[in-house]
Amino acid sequence: MRLYQLFFIFLFFLISQTASSIEIVVNEGAEGALPIAIVPFAWKNNNQPGKTDIAAVIRADLRRSGMFSPLAVNTLPARPNLDTPINYERWRGTSAENLVIGDITATSGDRYEVRFKMFDVYTKQQILAYRFSISKRNIRRVAHQISDMIYEKLIGVRGAFDTLIAYVIANNDLKRNKRTYTLAVAESDGFNEQIVLRSKQPIMSPAWSPSGKRLAYVSFEKGRSIIYIQELKTGKRKQVSSFKGINSAPRWSPDGKRLAISISKDGNAEVYILYINSGVLQRITNHYGIDTEPDWAPDGKSIVFTSDRGGKPQLYQINIGPRGRAGNPHRLTFEGNYNSRGSHSPDGNFITYITRENGSFRVASMNLKNGAIQILTQSRLDESPSFSPNGKLIIYATELRGRGVLEVVSVDGALSPQRLRVRSGDVRDPAWSGFRSKK
Secondary structure (H helix, E strand, O other): HHHHHHHHHOOOOOOOOOOEEEEEEEOOOOOOEEEEOOOEEEOOOOOOOOOOHHHHHHHHHHHHHHHHOOOOOOOOOOOOOOOOOOOOOHHOOOOOOOEEEEEEEEEOOOOEEEEEEEEEEOOOEEEEEEEEEHHHHHHHHHHHHHHHHHHHHHOOOOOOOOOEEEEEEEEEEEEOOOOEEEEEEEEEOOOOOOEEEEEEEOOEEEOOOOOOOEEEEOOOOOOOOEEEEEEOOOOEEEEOOOOOOOOOOOOEOOOOEEEEEEEEOOOOEEEEEOOOOOEEEOOOOOOOOOOOEEEEEOOOOOEEEEEEOOOOOOOEEEEOHHHOEEEOOEEOOOOOOEEEEEOOOOOOOOEEEEEEEOHHHEEEEEEEEOOOEEEEOOEEEOEEEEOOOOOOEEEEEEOOOOOOEEEEEOOOOOOOEEEEEEOOEEEEEEEEEOOOOOO
16 A cells, blocks of 8 residues: 555544543553652642642652552541651551652742652651742643652653643534544643644644744645644744645754655655755655655654655665765664654654554554564554653554544553543644753
8 A cells, every 4th residue: 555545544533523632541550660659739728729639640640651659549648748747657558668748838929839848758868859939820730840850760760741742633513514623732641732723624743843832734724735833832833845745744853943854746755854944955765665754863863764665664764964965765674564654762762653463553662773673552553653752651643442542651561551532532643742941
């Protein structure tokens, strides 16, 4: 099957819904997950900002990572806060090795002070403490930042909870006989969804700029595929590739100045580099096969892409030299007759991609240093894998009872898939942002 046909296979499995929001369905964590106690944060007054439960967000974050097994609230032996003593003997009777407590104080207007501390239950030592001054709208974000700090302190790797995901939702409104598509951005756990674009025509392939301030994507709103770049803060956007034929699969270079794209302006889909400010195009591949789905290595020195030049879709790598000069492509994947949609890990040591195994399309990872391959999922129709910015998790789209959902799996396969489920609508094409500024 030709790749230009595959371009549309996974577009959308539509259902008759009109609204959407994401919920988390947490399955089993990884074996050996660290028990930890997160005590509900104490309120210093009655001015609670909305319904956000900081401790609950932290527990959900840590559990979803697969590295932690937070104690259920109803099993906590006590609920100490920063102004009360801790009875460590009682906590040693639980499985938790670490204890997190905190409080929230309204200061002025819509401002709040959030404090937390983490203790080692056995040594009685404080091992982490921080104080935040925030506005009401940042309550959930502070919870993610606390999760990141706990994760980094205990695991030794930067956490990726205070990050964003982008995705596309399709809805059918049978009453109006209309189909709508929505490009949305949300927190890494699917909460606080913000709409970037709505259209009556398909939207595809969102890609984050390195700064996290812009998205590139493909829209069919003018009846054909066109690549746009949109500023998230202002909503301002510009059309950057609208050639005759296919304009697809934009991916940002690490310096944020270029896009790798696949276009068919000369009759056959090839990989090009688009210099964003000047609009200059530089052709990277030249073959009668279909070359598409490029992805930059983190060092900007190579691009992985999908091509059927060998007869079936496979992943190839091409070096990019000074001034964008391209080398000769070499094939990366040899196992199976379908491998596509390669995406690099942030450290450049792995790629994740979609492989066909026993008739099913599944998420796989390849160690680029030794070529080792691991199949990470056991579902039927996976697509669009994207690494978290710390390289520990992969988000992807799959199908559940006839509609698209998002799931997260660990790069080593130890974590059972965790589902970020849209309560209504069909969700596809996830993309995980880089790390956000801590402001």
